[in-house]
Amino acid sequence: METKRWNVELVLTEDDNDDITTATAVLYTDGGERRHECVGRARRNPADPAVPEIGDELAAGRALADLSSRLLSEGAADVARMAQQAHQA
Numbered sequence: 152m153e154t155k156r157w158n159v160e161l162v163l164t165e166d167d168n169d170d171i172t173t174a175t176a177v178l179y180t181d182g183g184e185r186r187h188e189c190v191g192r193a194r195r196n197p198a199d200p201a202v203p204e205i206g207d208e209l210a211a212g213r214a215l216a217d218l219s220s221r222l223l224s225e226g227a228a229d230v231a232r233m234a235q236q237a238h239q240a
Contacts, residue, residue, distance in 0.1 A: 172206030
């Protein structure tokens with residue numbers, strides 16, 4: 152059985168007023184190849200108190216959801232392409 156390890160680096164940045172948090176999720180494959188980079192953002196309502204952890208969670212979740220969506224779409228496209236090639240053979 153083969154084991155592979157992919158790593159996701161998640162970097163969070165906040166603006167000076169803690170109004171906008173941006174998360175960048177980067178997927179690296181076994182060989183260190185950068186495969187995908189996805190971004191998620193969270194914007195604090197001006198009426199809400201500044202709680203940076205909430206913005207971090209929302210932005211990170213959005214970046215990871217985007218990464219998940221890209222991987223699923225890529226996998227589905229690969230399956231469809233292989234099925235078409237098998238049908239043509």
